[in-house]
Amino acid sequence: MNALQATDLRKSFRVEGRVIDVLRGVTLAVPEGAFHAVMGPSGAGKSTLLNLLAGLLPPDSGEVSVKGRSLVGLPDHELTLLRRRSVGIVFQDCNLIPTLTVAQNIALPALLDGRDVPAERMETLLRLVGLTHRRNQPADRLSGGEAQRTAIARAFAMAPDIILADEPTGNLDSPAAAEFCATLTRLNRELGAAILLISHDPQVAAAADVVHILRDGQICGAFETGHDPATVSANYLERMA
Numbered sequence: 001m002n003a004l005q006a007t008d009l010r011k012s013f014r015v016e017g018r019v020i021d022v023l024r025g026v027t028l029a030v031p032e033g034a035f036h037a038v039m040g041p042s043g044a045g046k047s048t049l050l051n052l053l054a055g056l057l058p059p060d061s062g063e064v065s066v067k068g069r070s071l072v073g074l075p076d077h078e079l080t081l082l083r084r085r086s087v088g089i090v091f092q093d094c095n096l097i098p099t100l101t102v103a104q105n106i107a108l109p110a111l112l113d114g115r116d117v118p119a120e121r122m123e124t125l126l127r128l129v130g131l132t133h134r135r136n137q138p139a140d141r142l143s144g145g146e147a148q149r150t151a152i153a154r155a156f157a158m159a160p161d162i163i164l165a166d167e168p169t170g171n172l173d174s175p176a177a178a179e180f181c182a183t184l185t186r187l188n189r190e191l192g193a194a195i196l197l198i199s200h201d202p203q204v205a206a207a208a209d210v211v212h213i214l215r216d217g218q219i220c221g222a223f224e225t226g227h228d229p230a231t232v233s234a235n236y237l238e239r240m241a
């Protein structure tokens with residue numbers, strides 16, 4: 001079964017009386033435990049797609065399912081629960097609570113769900129993101145890279161089926177971005193959750209095993225990265241030509 005399946009997703013926006021067809025039938029699957037990425041030019045609809053996949057925005061038509069459970073048409077409270085328990089989300093801006101510590105931020109989604117992150121899982125998460133020594137640091141005293149690694153640990157805390165990340169390295173310099181990508185790979189391999197990463201940066205997308213290209217509102221191809229940024233660049237440019 002796929003961790004994430006999107007089928008024929010369509011989404012338009014109305015702006016000043018004009019209709020923009022942003023997604024025109026997107027079909028995409030991320031198998032269980034896989035690490036995939038989506039690349040595409042600015043304005044191609046990548047963030048819109050991610051919002052649909054996360055159940056944050058309803059599609060005009062089409063289907064999204066997480067491990068076989070459909071998100072579309074669920075009542076709000078059921079959608080909230082499914083999202084909280086099965087989908088981890090990371091945005092460019094990591095949205096940490098500045099006055100809470102690293103460990104408190106990681107535990108927050110579980111807390112909101114009336115649960116606790118088991119001590120052993122917390123230790124594993126802190127170790128995998130390299131923040132064991134920073135666990136009691138308030139979030140507003142972290143570097144950009146540390147803050148984003150806290151956000152990714154938070155996304156993994158509830159043992160979700162799929163992690164969705166929208167340009168998570170957008171505010172990081174290249175060494176911090178590289179460290180973030182290595183962290184994502186480590187979490188994917190050791191904790192098993194599937195990942196769908198959105199990035200326009202070949203260096204970042206190369207962390208994924210497979211890249212899908214979003215162009216003109218549709219997925220126009222997918223290729224294996226071999227974890228090589230040059231392969232990613234060449235394949236991307238070829239499909240954009």
Ligand SMILES: Nc1ncnc2c1ncn2[C@@H]1O[C@H](COP(=O)(O)OP(=O)(O)OP(=O)(O)O)[C@@H](O)[C@H]1O
Pocket residue numbers: 013014015020022040041042043044045046047048049200
């Ligand atoms: N809520 C909205 N209302 C109207 N138009 C929108 C809305 N959200 C997105 N759009 C439009 O949809 C198109 C796709 O936007 P989106 O943010 O999904 O692109 P993107 O691929 O993520 O771009 P970038 O790489 O710059 O982040 C753009 O033309 C944008 O202006």
Ligand SMILES: [Mg+2]
Pocket residue numbers: 046047048
């Ligand atoms: Mg975007």
